[in-house]
Amino acid sequence: MAMSKAKYLPEELIIDIFYRLPVKSIGRCRCLSKHWRNFLSDPQFIKLHFNLHAHTQEEKLIIVSWLCELHTITLSHDILEDAFIDSISTKVDFQQLTHNWISVAGSCNGLVLVIDRDNVQFLINPTTLEYHKFPVFDWALPPKTSCYMYGLAYDIVSDDYKVVSLSYRDTNNEFMSNTYVDLYSVRKSHWETLGISPYDHSLTDRASGVLVNGALHWLACRTFEYSTAIAAFDLSVDKFLEVPGPIDLQDNCFMCNLATLKGCLCVSTSLPRDINTVTFWIMKEYGVKESWTKFKIIEPSLDDSLSTLLCSITDDDDVLLDVDEEWVIYNLKENRRKDLLIDVNPITHEARTFVDSLVSPYFGNETEGSASKDSTKTQHHIFLHPQIKSLAMRRPNGHKRIEIARNQNQTNLQVTFSKRRVGLFKKVSELSTLYGANVAIVAFSPSNKVYACGHPSVESIVDKFVKENPPPDTDDPNPLL
Structure with missing residues (x-):
């Protein structure tokens, strides 16, 4: 029953799983969504993935x-x-x-x-x-x-x-x-x-x-x-x-x-x-x-x-x-x-x-003249298996524009918050993993339940922020705002 209630895996766990997958499994995952393809093709991810598997x-x-x-x-x-x-x-x-x-x-x-x-x-x-x-x-x-x-x-x-x-x-x-x-x-x-x-x-x-x-x-x-x-x-x-x-x-x-x-x-x-x-x-x-x-x-x-x-x-x-x-x-x-x-x-x-690796043979020059009409310029090619290619090129159903307004339905409000929180925490994880940023986010749900995510930790980021930005001497109940 506990497993059926968990609709989402934590984003940091998904990223950790990606780092541990073999090269051919990463190739399959790239074909499942545009977001995954962009992340799994990122040079920083490829470098970290190779370093993790280089000696094994x-x-x-x-x-x-x-x-x-x-x-x-x-x-x-x-x-x-x-x-x-x-x-x-x-x-x-x-x-x-x-x-x-x-x-x-x-x-x-x-x-x-x-x-x-x-x-x-x-x-x-x-x-x-x-x-x-x-x-x-x-x-x-x-x-x-x-x-x-x-x-x-x-x-x-x-x-x-x-x-x-x-x-x-x-x-x-x-x-x-x-x-x-x-x-x-x-x-x-x-x-x-x-x-x-x-x-x-x-x-x-x-x-x-x-x-x-x-x-x-x-x-x-x-x-x-x-x-x-x-x-x-x-x-x-x-x-x-x-x-x-x-x-x-x-x-x-x-x-x-x-x-x-x-x-x-x-x-x-x-x-x-x-x-x-x-x-x-x-x-x-x-x-x-x-x-x-x-x-x-x-x-x-x-x-x-x-x-x-x-x-x-x-x-x-x-x-x-x-x-x-x-x-x-x-x-x-x-x-x-x-x-x-x-x-x-x-x-x-x-x-x-x-050894098997994800390193690209057009390393670092994807945007440096690869689309030039000059026939002497570098040519880049990616081969996909026909079945995978057809799967990757399927046209999505599209997304409807959502009006930005407060949701008045309390049940929908909690569900929407949970989805948005996952997206926010995902961005925090990407910022810390790809760029080494120190970042933290604290969110309170509609039911006033607190959620936090940060790297290296929420406590260390908050302490650093407070020390570098001491609150002013004021009677304002929200001095940091």
Whole structure:
């Protein structure tokens, strides 16, 4: 009986429930009402929702198949004692785009940077199926005769997602070549040329930037002494810095690759002389040379082939290896190999991890020229399932204009007050949640019952108001009015 009398949930409870819902449930709720859609699409809500779920989200893989299609890979939780791990692959299908992908070049906060055969860059959210096509840019080098590398990162200083592009001439020789640096701001929807890199990136493996500690990292060569360095592009100052590498990195830099392992920068190598062995170093304390720690995976089943450490995929010491174009999950703690079974053929070295999120790929620039007639401007697209789209586009019955006048019916008066009180308290909750405002409201019902709502509390707000606005010395019974 008590439950049947409760017609409304407290607004703060509804908001708290929203924060705890998974991403796909939020997507469904967005389609139920315009008010919910506006609130659940608010950048502040999206940021808080992501921060709440960031460390509990299950990581997935995203790959490009040999058919130039994008697929997400979810690992099975039912990991048996067999020598394999099953997985579920899902094709990422954008109805407005053709399947012409060649590279997954970066991942950050649920957003993924993908490149097509025409060297056109797209920032996508594989979960919400939103995508953002980058505008046309006058590159320093022609894409068809040059090599390009990319990296995606979030700049906490400017609250912006940025893409770094490195390009050099594809000369196929051993002479150093200038590497040009370009920077794209997602918030500004704008490319910017930064000049020539102080490092030569043409003599190392062509790879995407590795995001660690707010910087994008590449293996490169110092131009003045022809030696290997770890070049880190700092997003806060938009320039390259150098991270100290392992002591013995110089001898085998051309057979190395960078990756992340449990959030730490990692260098791995598998040389022909190291039979059945993958050697890697982990920088346990970022920027500290002495913190590099060397590890080895010695596994006879590696079949003496070159192996590449692609990424870490769980918090349980599992890493993903590319072993002679076959993917292997190796547990560093148990020293055990498991083959990863997937039903698509991936392009090697192109696995990226990502998490489900609500972050929009046209982050912060929805109103900055998106409706311009200029064809080079950014294009924004949101995909809705046809059934959900039809539900969301249903025409409402409309609202009748209500004359503002005191209700003379006592029963209706109490009901109307209850509804209006819920709306007022909702506004208080939104002000405090979205904008961090300190606010309080006290209301007396027609039956003289008091209701109060505030953040951080009604008492603290009233005390602060009284202290900063002391009542005047007067006989007026209502000195604060």
